Amino acid sequence: MYLHAQKLIHEIADDEPDPAAANALQEGLGGQFGEMRTMMQYLFQSMNFRGKAAKPYKDLLQGIGTEEISHVELIGTTIARLTDGSPRYQGKSTDPIDSPGAGGATPLASALTEGNIHHYLVGAQGALPVDAAGNPWSGSYVYNSGNLVLDLLYNLMLESTGRLQKCRIYEMSANKALRSTVSYLIVRDQAHENGYAKALETLGVDWKKVLPIPKTNAEQFPEVKKMVDLGWQSKQYTFDLTGASEAAKIYRGASPSNDGTQLDATEQAPEGAPLTIADERPEEFAPGLDPELLALIQATADLEMAEPEMTYGPL
Amino acid sequence: MYLHAQKLIHEIADDEPDPAAANALQEGLGGQFGEMRTMMQYLFQSMNFRGKAAKPYKDLLQGIGTEEISHVELIGTTIARLTDGSPRYQGKSTDPIDSPGAGGATPLASALTEGNIHHYLVGAQGALPVDAAGNPWSGSYVYNSGNLVLDLLYNLMLESTGRLQKCRIYEMSANKALRSTVSYLIVRDQAHENGYAKALETLGVDWKKVLPIPKTNAEQFPEVKKMVDLGWQSKQYTFDLTGASEAAKIYRGASPSNDGTQLDATEQAPEGAPLTIADERPEEFAPGLDPELLALIQATADLEMAEPEMTYGPL
Amino acid sequence: MYLHAQKLIHEIADDEPDPAAANALQEGLGGQFGEMRTMMQYLFQSMNFRGKAAKPYKDLLQGIGTEEISHVELIGTTIARLTDGSPRYQGKSTDPIDSPGAGGATPLASALTEGNIHHYLVGAQGALPVDAAGNPWSGSYVYNSGNLVLDLLYNLMLESTGRLQKCRIYEMSANKALRSTVSYLIVRDQAHENGYAKALETLGVDWKKVLPIPKTNAEQFPEVKKMVDLGWQSKQYTFDLTGASEAAKIYRGASPSNDGTQLDATEQAPEGAPLTIADERPEEFAPGLDPELLALIQATADLEMAEPEMTYGPL
Amino acid sequence: MYLHAQKLIHEIADDEPDPAAANALQEGLGGQFGEMRTMMQYLFQSMNFRGKAAKPYKDLLQGIGTEEISHVELIGTTIARLTDGSPRYQGKSTDPIDSPGAGGATPLASALTEGNIHHYLVGAQGALPVDAAGNPWSGSYVYNSGNLVLDLLYNLMLESTGRLQKCRIYEMSANKALRSTVSYLIVRDQAHENGYAKALETLGVDWKKVLPIPKTNAEQFPEVKKMVDLGWQSKQYTFDLTGASEAAKIYRGASPSNDGTQLDATEQAPEGAPLTIADERPEEFAPGLDPELLALIQATADLEMAEPEMTYGPL
Amino acid sequence: MYLHAQKLIHEIADDEPDPAAANALQEGLGGQFGEMRTMMQYLFQSMNFRGKAAKPYKDLLQGIGTEEISHVELIGTTIARLTDGSPRYQGKSTDPIDSPGAGGATPLASALTEGNIHHYLVGAQGALPVDAAGNPWSGSYVYNSGNLVLDLLYNLMLESTGRLQKCRIYEMSANKALRSTVSYLIVRDQAHENGYAKALETLGVDWKKVLPIPKTNAEQFPEVKKMVDLGWQSKQYTFDLTGASEAAKIYRGASPSNDGTQLDATEQAPEGAPLTIADERPEEFAPGLDPELLALIQATADLEMAEPEMTYGPL
Amino acid sequence: MYLHAQKLIHEIADDEPDPAAANALQEGLGGQFGEMRTMMQYLFQSMNFRGKAAKPYKDLLQGIGTEEISHVELIGTTIARLTDGSPRYQGKSTDPIDSPGAGGATPLASALTEGNIHHYLVGAQGALPVDAAGNPWSGSYVYNSGNLVLDLLYNLMLESTGRLQKCRIYEMSANKALRSTVSYLIVRDQAHENGYAKALETLGVDWKKVLPIPKTNAEQFPEVKKMVDLGWQSKQYTFDLTGASEAAKIYRGASPSNDGTQLDATEQAPEGAPLTIADERPEEFAPGLDPELLALIQATADLEMAEPEMTYGPL
Secondary structure (H helix, E strand, C coil), X not given: CEEECCEEXXXXXXXXXXXXXXXXXXXXXXXXXXXXXXXXXXXXXXXXXXXXXXXXXXXXXXXXXXXXHHHHHHHHHHHXXXXXXXXXXXXXXXXXXXXXXXXXXXCCHHHHCCCCCHHXXXXXXXXXXXXXXXXXXXXXXXXXXXXXXXXXXXXXXHHHHHHHHHHHHHCCCCCHHHHHHHHHHHHHHHHHHHHHHHHHHHCCCECCCCCCCCCCCHHHCHHHHHHHHCCHHHECCCCECCCCCCHHHCCCEECCCCCCCEEECCECCCCCEECXXXXXXXXHCECCCCHHHXXXXXXXXXXXXXXXXXXXXXX | CEEECCEECCCCCCCCCCHHHHHHHHHHHHCCCCHHHHHHHHHHHHHCCECHHHHHHHHHXXXXXXXXXXXXXXXXXXXXXXXXXXXXXXXXXXXXXXXXXXXCCCCCHHHHCCXXXXXXXXXXXXCCCECXXXXXXXXXXXXXXXXXXXXXXXHHHHXXXXXXXXXXXXXXXXXXXXXXXXXXXXXXXXXXXXXXXXXXXXXXXXXXXXXXXXXXXXXXXHHHHHHHHCCHHHECCCCEXXXXXXXXXXXCEECCCCCCCEEECCECCCCCEECCCEXXXXXXXXXXXXXXXXXXXXXXXXXXXCCCECCCCCC | CEEECCEXXXXXXXXXXXXXXXXXXXXXXXXXXXXXXXXXXXXXXXXXXXXXXXXXXXXXXXXXXXXXXXXXXXXXXXXXXXXXXXXXXXXXXXXXXCCCCHHHCCCCHHXXXXXXXXXXXXXXXXXXXXXXXXXXXXXXXXXXXXXXXXXXXXXXXXXXXXXXXXXXXXXXXXXXXXXXXXXXXXXXXXXXXXXXXXHHHHCCCECCCCCCCCCCCHHHCHHHHHHHHCCHHHECCCCECCCCCCXXXXXXXXXXXXXXXXXXXXXXXXXXXXXXXXXXXXXHCECCCCHHHHHHHHHHHCCXXXXXXXXXXXX | CEEECCEECCCCCCCCCCHHHHHHHHHHHXXXXXXXXXXXXXXXXXXXXXXXXXXXXXXXXXXXXXXXXXXXXXXXXXXXXHHCCCCCCCCCCCCCCCCCCCCCCCCCHXXXXXXXXXXXXXXXXXXXXXXXXXXXXXXXXXXXXXCHHHHHHHHXXXXXXXXXXXXXXXXCCCCHHHHHHHHHHHHHXXXXXXXXXXXXXXXXXXXXXXXXXXXXXXXXXHHHHHXXXXXXXXXXXXXXXXXXXXXXXXXXXXXXXXXXXXXECXXXXXXXXXXXXXXXXXXXXXXCCCHHHHHHHHHHHCCCCCCCECCCCCC | CXXXXXXXXXXXXXXXXCHHHHHHHHHHXXXXXXXXXXXXHXXXXXXXXXXXXXXXXXXXXXXXXXXXXXXXXHHHHHHHHHHCCCCCCCCCCCCCCCXXXXXXXXXXXXXXXXXXXXXXXXXXXXXXXXXXCCCECEHHHCCCCCCHHHHHHHHHHHHHHHHHXXXXXXXXXXXXXXXXXXXXXXXXXXXXXXXXXXHHHHCCCECCCCCCCCCCCHHHCHHHHHHHHCXXXXXXXXXXXXXXXXXXXXXXXXXXXXXXXXXXXXXXXXXXXXXXXXXXXXXXXXXXXXXXXXXXXXXXHCCCCCCCECCCCCC | CEEECCEECCCCCCCCCCHHHHHHHHHHHHXXXXXXXXXXXXHHHXXXXXXXXXXXXXXXXXXXXHHHHHHHHHHHHHHHHHXXXXXXXXXCCCCCCXXXXXXXXXXXXXXHCCCCCHHHHCCCCCCCCECCCXXXXXXXXXXXXXXXXXXXXXXXXXXXXXXXXXXXHHCCCCCHHHHHHHHHHHHHHHHHHHHHHHHHHXXXXXXXXXXXXXXXXXXXXXXXXXXXXXXXXXECCCCECCCCCCHHHCCCEECCCCCCCEEECCECCCCCEECCCECCEHHHCECCCCHHHHHHHXXXXXXXXXXXXXXXXXX
């Protein structure tokens, strides 16, 4: 059972809208090695897990898998911000229904030549479950052989490939919103690489000098360096509400990345950053409320409400 | 940000393994109108939501979307139990690596003729992200137009279609494990139907006699009737860890299903049922641990561990 | 612009429901060489046609393409009849909403083991736009190179492959409903083979003895023989409402199939057979009308209506 | 059974070729909510229809479905005109085979950077069965649950989404050929919205103020306003050649769009506009006739032909 | 540049036709972890290889990739033999065109219920480029990140997964034709596992006890044991016609599988087994030659022919 | 069984990197009518071939199919060269790991706007198994009906369509690397067209003036003319290492293209051109070797190696 906190797992820096940057980020969301895939892969591996003696391994998968849902939320929100307003429409009309294309204007003209036209035509300046070449996400991506060694090996390769692709995305754009999310995910992918590599170490493998994959250095990615200096590449939250996770039995000891840090999995969750709601975009008919419907919406929003009955936190 | 509780949202009744029942259930997991789709659709609609005045609508989407992740976990686990052991292999060997196919035996022979062969060949007697005809789940299923009325209308249709398909699955098999999960989801889909129908009522629509869709009666589905008598079709949890959800501003008042109940969304989460770990299946090489690897796994499991540092519950 | 006559292009013989036969027929509807494909391919070739001097070739494509829409209707209706009632449910209940699965019965149990489960789970005992292995129809099937010789060559191959597959389907089942439609389409595919082969003859090709493809003989397919004796393999209707078709400039003279007949394209349309409406299937919740909704439907059906204002036929 | 009239359902305004506009229009042809989809969805819903008492509903589906085939023809032809000549090749060569790329020239160079390269590489400057992101049309788009209320609800949502996307396309380009077709389809989609909304009204639903979806106003889309002033959004032709359609029993009375008009379905078909044949494009080898083949084509075109034997109109 | 020897890389044992066994084998041919995928993956990794200093690694990829083409040929031929004649048609008619379905018989009836119907309807009792669930092979399977460590890690996982799936297929059927090919491929997959594991050893990784994956033992798979006793799991041919391969610089020394053998890559190619041509199947119209066409074929076969001019062997 | 010679089948001219040209070429590699498709189609037709009397036809398929693997290698290598260095990164760093993005630079920025972003993000400036619109290659492309006449007819159409598309690609770019490969393939496709057309001639068809398809002339494509003057369009190698091919019994006599040449198939293989290995691209982390790993690689490359034991050539 899952619960949601109205927070983003990491904050997104402000910058200009950028449809091409948004499109590149789609690979990290809906691509074959993106967050939707890691999320689904680990959730399936957890559901189908075999071997009671191996509970710490299941808990590691479940914890990382739960984090990946928050990564889907983070990268999806980043894409939404990068597409929002990118056609340079100001969106400050006092009459939101009628003005956008008044007299036959073309407020969405830029969609023909920049980024993925579906961001403006199928979605309303928001994220889509597709990759950077426009291919929809596919269930055939999910790997779950049931063999523990193979699943761990695949996951190590998967996190490393995700990290490789995010390093390449970093090199494609200096947009700060893109960079803040991509840099965070580069660090978190390494944290997950470390988890799967460590799990294989408990089974005997000695990685020597090949990790991390890909080899990078701090100077190359300044935003990444700041987070590495905080040790985020060696920390894994349990994301577990029942206190039952045994992931810390694996996620401990010297990092397989040979950076001198110790792995740590003794905290439940990070603090997070505020979640906000985007403004309306009349040229997209989103949400498409005319004054009559808006009044009805407002009436609903103005209702009084009792305190909910809580089973879980916040503590 | 999401967290996980090591519980199933609803318990699964015990019954015999049944590969054909498992295959039918795949439609409810990876089908076009299954739980992976509702989950992804509502998470995307939440991420891309527009209109600050409409926060209760976003919170309704976010809350139902979070519940759908638990439904993925529930139906996936049900499929795993229905496939587990279905080839009638006893799995009690004292020498788990060598016995399954000793001397060239065919412990997986039933996979050639029953259910989906991929349950045994690609997975290790577990759930897959595909539908009942074997098609992988596709990102092209997700609908998120950005227009609030359209998104609500689609969601109402989506939940109703999901419920229709689950009623048909119910009529296909009397297996108790299948039935306990399918009946629960029939009731929950109606709870979601009610939520989206009510949201459209706040915008003026009067549904009169057309809801619920499909029309069913209590006598037809005895397992469903028990849950309807408890009012579960009119209850929506917030699944929100920050106490900030305003979904209850919509999910209140008389049910659009005309069954005389009042909608209620004042609780955070249900109690849930225990999550367990499946036994190993040597004939699938899952998890495929020989004595040497098993000893290493056990050493990890035996480690001492500190209490985790909790931010959220349990209270 | 297209119009519809409430008639089937050919009648369907009565026989028992047969889910496996229905599934085999799906190849002829939604398969790579089925009727949806021929229809779409010829409509695209007509829309994108180049060369004013070549109007008879365009008219040939347009006429055959229009006939293919009627073939989609014929084969789809045949599949619907073969699936209808196949789970052996009698459907004669006086209380259509409540009886089908009364007390937890399994009226759809046969769907787990016979034919395509989607016929009962996703559709309501009706045709689907998929092939016999369950793959959805794809736009990537459509071929339209724009080169006239290549398009004609492809079409000749396409009709021959369609006919080959229908001969194989004929050999798979003796169900009379399947056979009446399959035999008719074997003959019509040959009529289209003749059309494209003749068009290539006007450009100089001499086919000698290779046509028709595949080689069959009359004795092998008795139902086919009856229609061949009527000369239907050498006849092409214009299906044109404006009297402007010049297809008969190509579709004339000795048949390229070397059967001694003369091609003929001087009639507009065949007589056709009655179209009927299927009974409801309460176990599918189709159409799912309870007494209240049924009364509303009946009120609509009982309304008086003026004569429509006609521009086209019947003469 | 279907017939074809050699007419376009609406005329296409003249304007410059425009590959980007053509690509955007592909969403309206081969996209998930485009004309190929509405056409196929309604044809399947008609074929698989259940309930003799509900014939007016089937006739409504059949009539709109038949119109959608003409919409496929209209939008496909518009795309063909927008791609035709877009690489700025004049196409007036006296020696059509040899001149286009004489001496190694690159008459198709613009295909590398504008619109969809497949318009020039796979097709010969013509329409393709794909969406604006290049994904082929898929049979998985077709929805036909068999439940009448659900199918009507889906169709209402489908037409509204189609209309929403066409409003967005309108805002992307001021090309007159694109606009004349898109504006016409915006109006016709609303006519279909009205039909499905009205059908749900006969079952009791009261839409109050939510229709039409999306909310637009006349001033915003001048080309649309002209057709709305003619009342085309409230008119539905039967497209039925047998005079048997009962769609007018539903399509009558006050418009659910609250624009003060009365719905009307008492005419068979609109007048239509002339269909023409495109010029050859030697650089595409389309149709690729050298002088010898051209002479053979001309010989066929010069043949005399008898009057066809007509069963249906024109009256 | 590639050349072909008219030999199978390994012989196929004789046994009865078996459509279900043929279908299971399709996973090994066209599945996500089958031979078409390994072949394509290694050919792409070779073409796109970077780093002149790393030539032995490229040569290892090229050599294994070339072997995989022969594996496609072997497993495809095995499937063809297992489907051939499976409908129990004797195929010994003296009049091959007319007899199969004489008088409306159903010689292909078994296709409706056994294996994949496409083996009989789309193919003519032969192999298809699809997996065991009927999904067509996809280019999206191919992994080639360009990062050497990642590509090697993926390949190790890929070969191990292929071997895992083949062990499962072995356990599904005792058919000797299936077993001879599956057992051979289990051994060869291990030989490739050893190659990629060894390549990672040269980069420092120490696998200790985790290899091979999956863990099996000799007694379980008697046919495999015979080939392991011959050391085939530790031998890699160069399949190189220019004598330039440096794969043996990697493929040498103690096996990473810890079985006490030494790796060896000093031979060019194995001896192979005879390739034969299948008999015709008149009920499939394959090859579909009537007496006239057969006479023409024979005339071609009877022609005299000069010795070809050879550049490469046999020596 | 297949072997590989470390040679390209034809040399690639040097020119500037060009991402748009690379993307267009992808259609010739991974497109529906590209080299991966011809290769797979002919390999499947060979494996599934029926009819011992028709061995020359099988050998023709096998020989052309083998050549197509070399074409995959040629066009893939061409794409790799055209993408390599296209982001204008000089790649001459002395510290390959750290310099590419030093200080947060964007060496891959051009990937956002030129060609297919996957060339830089998923691949490392190399070829991908996709078409020019980014769709992955699909097994559903492969046609193998088993009917000899149909398979030959399809193959003739396939080669002609491939040649048509390559003529269009030629007209899209004057890049010399693109042109040298495209021109070679235009000539080889015609050689294959001639082979299949001739095979149909042996069955009686007389093509008169319709071949070749498309009609081109020498002056239009200067690079093609040079190879046509050498007669390469009328020559087919056996690519057979056992001297057993009988393809020359078909591939002989006057060319069906009416160009006055005689077909010839008496040589085993062309000479070929050198294969080289690309430089590393640090900004892609390809191959991603830091100094420690590089030293290990070098140690492997420096090993001594025995002469391999050869079974086949070179002679």
